Amino acid sequence: MSAPESSSSLSRFDVIVIGAGPVGLSAVFQCGMLRLRCAVVDALDAPGGQLTALYPEKPIYDIPGFPAIAAGDLVGRLLDQAAPFNPVYHFSHLVTGLERDEGTTPGLWRVRTAKGLVLEAPVVILAAGAGAFGPNRPPLADLEAYEGHSVFYSVARRETLRGKRVVIAGGGDSAVDWALSLADVAARVMVVHRRPRFRAAPETTARLEALAAQGALDLVIPYQLQALEGEGGILRSVIVADLDGARRQLDADVLLAFFGLATDLGPMAEWGLGIERHAIPVSQETCRTCRPALYAIGDVATYPGKRKLILTGFAEASAAAHNAHADCHPGEGLHFEHSTTTGVPSLG
Known part of the structure; x- marks a missing residue:
């Protein structure tokens, strides 16, 4: 092309x-x-x-x-x-x-x-x-240092994520579609969403929930992004928090943030x-x-x-x-x- x-x-x-x-x-x-x-x-x-x-x-x-x-x-x-x-x-x-x-x-x-x-x-x-x-960026400290290295708003080639620990943030079609696509490529896929219900198509949401039930990926809900941990643009973990402020650490190599445009x-x-x-x-x-x-x-x-x-x-x-x-x-x-x-x- x-x-x-x-x-x-x-x-x-x-x-x-x-x-x-x-x-x-x-x-x-x-x-x-x-x-x-x-x-x-x-x-x-x-x-x-x-x-x-x-x-x-x-x-x-x-x-x-x-x-x-x-x-x-x-x-x-x-x-x-x-x-x-x-x-x-x-x-x-x-x-x-x-x-x-x-x-x-x-x-x-x-x-x-x-x-x-x-x-x-x-x-x-x-x-x-x-x-x-342009992407809607999550309000995270030092986000710019990770963008283009460990934090992305789109996926050009899914092969680049093979064997990676991937956190996907969002609850719409892009988040669900990429979770499904990467489930058999990434070392682990973790989907973070602040609500128990997704805004994606019912058929793909059902597939997502079925994979989660099989242990093929993790649904981290209801949680929101809280912070990034790493050094030199290289992500080590993503910190998320629930609505009560309880924090959880997700070991990760990549964060895909899908919050729309x-x-x-x-x-x-x-x-x-x-x-x-x-x-x-x-x-x-x-x-x-x-x-x-x-x-x-x-x-x-x-x-x-x-x-x-x-x-x-x-x-x-x-x-x-x-x-x-x-x-x-x-x-x-x-x-x-x-x-x-x-x-x-x-x-x-």
């Missing part, structure tokens, strides 16, 4: 896609099928969004045609699918400015990044997920898009925002009945691309044809 940043000097495109997660990459393909050339801008240093940054080896089960596919593998396939259309990728570029020039036909959006990059296109598609994101729409919140509950309202039929030729798809978009699923985002990418064609080519009709008829067009 790779999509190196292009060194192309091109600055004018048909569509600028902001966000290189799975939905943004799908938009590149959908636009390419309509012969619309795309540039892709993302604040992260690699494609894939949360799939790559947080859980590349985690299996996804609701992608049509794949009974199960690793998140990183899905990103790789989406990159391969978009590759024939030669999109220009700009990674590690935070978009800071968005301006509309109606003095041309069609009108042009001008996108600026913190590094001084300027791109122009008649259409912009926002596929920025929930915006910039802190998200921030950043500059998008200042673009006059009528943000509602951390999302951008769009027309369900077109995915168009309240501003001309500006679309929002994926988790950043909202409308009545919205489901935040990757496959929903894929459908939104198709809707946005087909409506974007009219913005790029005013007055030009678009005759819809299936890919089995058109094949994969060349953009030259």
Whole structure:
């Protein structure tokens, strides 16, 4: 899986896609099928969004045609699918400015990044997920000294934890899923949660409790993280405490803290898009925002009945691309044809 940043000097495109997660990459393909050339801008240093940054080896089960596919593998396939259309990728570029020039036909959006990059296109598609994101960090003394060495907020490769004593803190899907995944890899898995009940899917919670009953892992409940013990970033033990303050020491090599993500729409919140509950309202039929030729798809978009699923985002990418064609080519009709008829067009 790779999509190196292009060194192309091109600055004018048909569509600028902001966000290189799975939905943004799908938009590149959908636009390419309509012969619309795309540039892709993302604040992260690699494609894939949360799939790559947080859980590349985690299996996804609701992608049509794949009974199960690793998140990183899905990103790789989406990159391969978009590759024939030669999109220009700009990674590690935070978009800071968005301006509309109606003095041309069609009108042009001008996108600026913190590094001084300027791109122009008649259409912009926002596929920025929930915006910039980072982990919610537990309030532990000297936490920074252990981060990246013994304390992690995601797992890139579960093999790196083979034979380790792993404490997993959290009660949601990520905590439960990784406990199940690591149970047969780690020397020991200990799950710390402040409540007896987990917030994960009932099926996976039942599997977790079954493994605990078999002695395959430990449920440390109801407890909360209290302190870290170690030296030089190397963890020796995790101290937890119950609601009465009684402390317990867990011998550990690694702490995985899964307390969700802190998200921030950043500059998008200042673009006059009528943000509602951390999302951008769009027309369900077109995915168009309240501003001309500006679309929002994926988790950043909202409308009545919205489901935040990757496959929903894929459908939104198709809707946005087909409506974007009219913005790029005013007055030009678009005759819809299936890919089995058109094949994969060349953009030259």
